[in-house]
Amino acid sequence: MKPGNENFFERVYEVAKLIPYGRVTSYGAIARYLGTAGSARMVGWAMNASHGKDVPAHRVVNRKGILTGKHHFDGTNLMQQLLESEGIEVIDNQIQDFEKHFWDPSSLNSASSESE
Numbered sequence: 780m781k782p783g784n785e786n787f788f789e790r791v792y793e794v795a796k797l798i799p800y801g802r803v804t805s806y807g808a809i810a811r812y813l814g815t816a817g818s819a820r821m822v823g824w825a826m827n828a829s830h831g832k833d834v835p836a837h838r839v840v841n842r843k844g845i846l847t848g849k850h851h852f853d854g855t856n857l858m859q860q861l862l863e864s865e866g867i868e869v870i871d872n873q874i875q876d877f878e879k880h881f882w883d884p885s886s887l888n889s890a891s892s893e894s895e
Contacts, residue, residue, distance in 0.1 A: 787815075793826035794884050798838040801865040802882035803874060805842045831893030838860040840882035864879045 794809050806819040806826070815821070818868075826836040826848055839860045841847045849858040849872065859869045868875040 787818075788825040788828060789812075789820065791822050792829060792832060792834045795826070795829070795834045795836065795839055797884065797887065798835055798882055801867065803838045803840050803844070803862070803867065803877075803878070803880050804882050804884060805840060807842050808881075808883050808885070809839065812887075823848060840874060844881075846872045846873035846874075 782862050790813055794812055797802055798829070806822040808821045808869075810816055810818045822839070826834070830834045830851075833835055836848065837852065839848070846858050846862075846869065849856075852858045852861075854860075859872070862869055862874070865879050872881055
């Protein structure tokens, strides 16, 4: 891992911990929120390395709602099971009604600016 990656990974984890129960976000949305729009893949690497860090990595999917990181979870369907336990329907490794469940981290910025 490159020296700057550890700090980036920690920033990714802090955002992932803010994803509300029953909601999901994408690798790209986290990257954009952190001001590194071209680093969605790096966010994915951070999610892959999050094991044991109390990070809800199951709530981070690709921009189409596909469970691209599912092979990094123990068991064959653990990522899907975790999402379904939060009321999110998954069919053929894709979140149904993705727009309804999608949470954009940049909404944090607009919420804080509205309260000022």
